[in-house]
Amino acid sequence: MAASRSTESRGRPRSRAGGGPFNAGVLRKLLRDLRGLGGNERIAVIGAAVMVGSLLLPWYQSPISNDLVLTGIGAFGWAEGALLLIAGATTFLALEGGGGYVPPRPLREWALFVAAGIWSGVIIVYRIVDRPAFTLGGHDEPYELHYAIFVALAGAAVIVVAGLRMRPRERAKRPRAPD
Numbered sequence: 001m002a003a004s005r006s007t008e009s010r011g012r013p014r015s016r017a018g019g020g021p022f023n024a025g026v027l028r029k030l031l032r033d034l035r036g037l038g039g040n041e042r043i044a045v046i047g048a049a050v051m052v053g054s055l056l057l058p059w060y061q062s063p064i065s066n067d068l069v070l071t072g073i074g075a076f077g078w079a080e081g082a083l084l085l086i087a088g089a090t091t092f093l094a095l096e097g098g099g100g101y102v103p104p105r106p107l108r109e110w111a112l113f114v115a116a117g118i119w120s121g122v123i124i125v126y127r128i129v130d131r132p133a134f135t136l137g138g139h140d141e142p143y144e145l146h147y148a149i150f151v152a153l154a155g156a157a158v159i160v161v162a163g164l165r166m167r168p169r170e171r172a173k174r175p176r177a178p179d
Contacts (some may be wrong), residue, residue, distance in 0.1 A: 037098035040166045044094045044113050047158030048087035051120060054155060055080060057148030059127070061133050063141045070143055072152065075132050079123050080172045083152070086123075090159055115165030120156035124149065 037045065055072030062068035072080050090113065097109045128149060131142040 031099065033095050037094060038099055040162045040169075041094040041098045043158050043165070044134045044162035045091050045096075047117065047155045047162060048090040050155030050158060051152050052087045053082055053084070054148045054152035057151065058146040059149040060131060060143030060144045063144055064136070064139055069146055070132065072148065079127050083120060086116050086120050110163045110166035113166065114160050115151070117159030117161075117163060120159065121153060124153045124156060
């Protein structure tokens with residue numbers, strides 16, 4: 001009588017052919033895709049990375065002491081979540097566009113980058129105007145701005161610049177209508 005599949009491998013460790021979602025093959029593919037990006041797509045990914053990285057830095061400082069700061073993650077709300085979502089969508093679009101994907105009409109890759117950067121900028125400006133309240137021992141004042149919120153704004157501007165730099169290239173690729 002032949003042994004069943006479940007009893008054949010007893011005592012021997014099973015090999016994981018897939019290796020899970022974070023195996024070396026996935027990482028190699030991601031690095032290959034990043035290397036394959038054009039200059040403007042790389043600029044957009046850098047802008048998205050700057051925006052996400054700024055969340056780890058101090059966005060606000062307390063009005064009573066320069067040592068008390070609040071990071072973007074510390075003040076996490078819908079606006080910071082939207083920034084993460086926009087950064088992820090920007091990176092995804094850059095990777096897909098670098099791989100040859102062309103968005104369906106009337107969408108253009110450059111216009112999507114410009115829209116993502118402008119929308120990110122609007123959200124950051126909202127966070128500049130609507131700061132969290134600082135309450136400590138009778139002090140009830142809004143936090144003062146710190147440098148990282150402006151770093152996030154610069155990341156959004158970099159995404160806009162990347163999109164605007166793509167526009168002439170896409171316009172040149174478009175077929176002209178006969179006169």
